[in-house]
Amino acid sequence: MTDRQENLPLARLRATAMTQGKRLARATLNKITSGVDRAQEAREQQGGRPSDAEVRRLEGQIERLQQQLADARLFRSAVSSGLTQVQMPLSRTQTPAQARRHALKAIKSLGGQAVLGQELEHGNPLDVAIMRMVRKLLANKQHVRARSIGHSLLKYEGTEGLGHAAVGLVAMYQSLIELAEHHFDALTPDEAARLVPAEWMDVQFRRDPAAAVASTQEHAAQLLATDELRFEAVALALREHQDEFARTLYDQLRADRADAPALSARALDEYAWLQSWFEMTDREAAGQPAWHDDAVNIGVLDYKHADFTRQSANIGDYIQTIGSMTHLTRFTNLEFHGHEDLTSTAELLQSRTRGEFRSELETPAKANLVRLDRDDTGHNHIPDNTWMLAFGWYMHPPFKGEFNFPFAENVNPIFVSFHIQRREMLTDAAIAYLKKHGPIGCRDWTTVYLLRGVGVEAFFSGCLTTTVDAVFEDPSGVQDPERVAVVDKNLTSDIRALVPAGSTVDVITQASPEVGRSPLGPNVREALELLDRYRYYGKVITSRLHCYLPATALGCTVEFTPGRDGDVRFDGLHGLTPGSPDLAAIQNGLRAKLESVYRLILSGADRDAVYTHWRELTADDVAAANEYASQPFELPKPQFDVASACQTILEGRADFASGISTTEPAQPDDVHVALATDANLRYEVPVVVESILKNASQPVHFWVLTRDLRPDYFAALAETFPQARFTFLPCDRVQYGDIAGMLQHITVSTMDRLLLPLLLPDLDRVVYHDIDAVTLADIADLYNTDLGENPIAARSSRASWAESGFGNVYRAANRLDRTTAARLRRGMHEMMPYDFTTFNAGILVMDLAHMRKDDFCHRYVGMAGEFGMNDQEILNCYTGPKRTVLDIRWNSVPQQEVVEDPWLIHWAGPAKPWRPEYVVLQEVWDELVESLHARAAAAGTLTSLLGHVPAAGSSAASAEDVERDPLEEGESSDSEEGEATEQLHGAR
Structure with a gap:
């Protein structure tokens, strides 16, 4: 392929971008210029002596149009600057894909700048129009350009306030909170409310939540001028544990707007969920009348919290809950008390338990089932001495606030299948808590290494989802070899290559917003139905850990294809197959330990006795983990002399x-x-x-x-x-x-x-x-x-x-x-x-x-x-x-x-x-x-x-x-961060 041929797609896209950009700039100028002319003509052609009010109206109209004309000329300069960069020369080695990417970035940048012209066409003032352009650039991941605009405004007298607002907004986008705080502090409350109201409130709530409540109330007319801002203030208050203020704001918004506030579709979902969440927390606050005083309190892990977009929408989490509950419901002479949603779920699993996994307690016992939210136990009603299996990934705090860890005071955790990878969660208090309740059974080896590094005893337990087979009949002979399930993967050529010839493919997802709205019981039943469905496939192809592991445990042939083969979450979990020794070791280890510790808990033993027993149960595993983790390591030799x-x-x-x-x-x-x-x-x-x-x-x-x-x-x-x-x-x-x-x-x-x-x-x-x-x-x-x-x-x-x-x-x-x-x-x-x-x-x-x-x-x-x-x-x-x-x-x-x-x-x-x-x-x-x-x-x-x-x-x-791509933006490659941030990097 010649260089000329290689760049043809780019040339066409360049031409499109240039044409559209010039057309938009020209149309904006022509429209405003003709508006000025018409206003002047109207004044000249008017017969007789116009009234003073009419003169003032026409003069005001001309003044506004002339200001828009000046603003639009600024916009034309911005478009020209963008087009100049689109025309910058490219490397001769650039591939067609790179050329398309280059041009699309250019068009995105022009799209952001076009917002300015559109806003001015609609009669909005320049400062508001510029801030909307900055927001559009950030939405298109063009934060370098957005920041350049802000810094340019900071240079000139008269636009410093606008510059502070723009640079502060970019800083918030990059999670540079201290920098945002510096720039927002240069704004008056009126300026902040006009240009960056939500972000300004965010910074105030981070700095001093109580003072932010007072400030928001004082400037409510400006800061809470729209339904979107009112709802944003509710979220910020909840994030910073200002629950009373949040509830008051929410109730006022609901009284004013009922079910139809002026919010985006996504925010409407969050608004509706928050009503359900408030009702649920109110209902649970009084406890459960069905609880028995002579019963042991057992927590059942759920995944709800106030932030609808951050709570779990993955049915795989409820597969984890099934795995955890099988170690409790295996006891045939255990009664369950509490909310019907929990007790009926436990009784269902108890009835489904296969004979070889059933067991009896020495003395019949009762368990009060307590719903606990993984990421927000602080809002649960928890009776004293509530025992809980603490498993999974604790990375989803409401509204991106602080991690809700350690758990609430009344929780007695037994840590198994635990995963962590972020040091923000490992505060001094969290480390002390883990040491107190250890040893920690870890889902993967990375978590073992990390906890050992901070002095916490840990061992590899594997994942609880490998034990869901306890509530399913033997699946042998059920699979249909000509049907393949592809779970949460796109049907790319690589995935199609894994499908046997002639097979029928069913595409399945384990994620849905309905999971977040549904109670624990229905979600567990849906998870059971999904797992039962997997057993009928000759092959399952998935990137989901909580599809791969339980399906493997149920005897399915699974092709595990994670987005990143070396993902930190999966160390020690690759390569498991039905009946393999490694899988059996995980299953048997979990079952033996949890049966033993549950027997002691359900007998009414006190905390000290249970944790002493847990340390004894896991001592050999901790020793084995220490030996494995401390193997000699040699750095690799260079690939050249x-x-x-x-x-x-x-x-x-x-x-x-x-x-x-x-x-x-x-x-x-x-x-x-x-x-x-x-x-x-x-x-x-x-x-x-x-x-x-x-x-x-x-x-x-x-x-x-x-x-x-x-x-x-x-x-x-x-x-x-x-x-x-x-x-x-x-x-x-x-x-x-x-x-x-x-x-x-x-x-x-x-x-x-x-x-x-x-x-x-x-x-x-x-x-x-x-x-x-x-x-x-x-x-x-x-x-x-x-x-x-x-x-x-x-x-x-x-x-x-x-x-x-x-x-x-x-x-x-x-x-x-x-x-x-x-x-x-x-x-x-x-x-x-x-x-x-x-x-x-x-x-x-x-x-x-x-x-x-x-x-x-x-x-x-x-x-x-x-x-x-x-x-x-x-x-x-x-x-x-x-x-x-x-x-x-x-x-x-x-x-x-x-x-x-x-x-x-x-x-x-x-x-x-x-x-x-x-x-x-x-x-x-x-x-x-x-x-x-x-x-x-x-x-x-x-x-x-x-x-x-x-x-x-x-x-x-x-x-x-x-x-390189002249419009390249510095973005984080870690999708889990969710932030388009550029690292403070020491190179070009």
């Missing part, structure tokens, strides 16, 4: 002093700074050098790791800055392997810094400096940072989702096959304490002597090829918590934080100061560009070194922009 590669690089070394080539050795008193670049950033490197030398108090020696750059470039750079020494180290021939974790706005040259300890054998220390950063203070102060006993100094990551060191490991593992992922997770948990805060690797002070002593290059560089990890991930795995924390002023990221008097500005993420879109403090870059131009012109190197340096806001594109 590190020593040979470094030798090759050093053979190409080129040294310059006083602007000319030299063979003199490096001077020990110099400040040593390492840069890593390739041809994509050849124009930006001298800007960085300019910034460093402009403020340096000592001589600087630059060690430049290069790719795709020629000797004439080296010479020109050295001639431009004769006061500095330069050593160029060409790294073109080094290949690190397939780096799955490389961000889209980064090139492989950033990996070359991993070789610095061996490439600079005569140096004990170096500052590594990214190319998208400029230094405003004396680099010698950074160079002389006291590292103590640590190998690296760096600033901590900012984005909440990127802070966890083991989150960094888990994300890397999720990109791998199951075996390699499991090895990485186990090895890292064995090597490092859980958990530590990650750092941004864009600015580093590196103790090269320390790193050579640790044999860093030979031991850690192999993580790139074997585990697909990028340089920042590898460096974080190397240091763990053993690093010196840099003052954030030495690595200030103005897009993500507010820093007074920064010493170094780092434009981390996709937005760069040399690109057309405005980025905060871009003027600092522009000033350095001007200074560099003057310096290069005086040195006679302007053309040979620079050719051109794209100034901020210019339409020119650097080579880097040509090579």
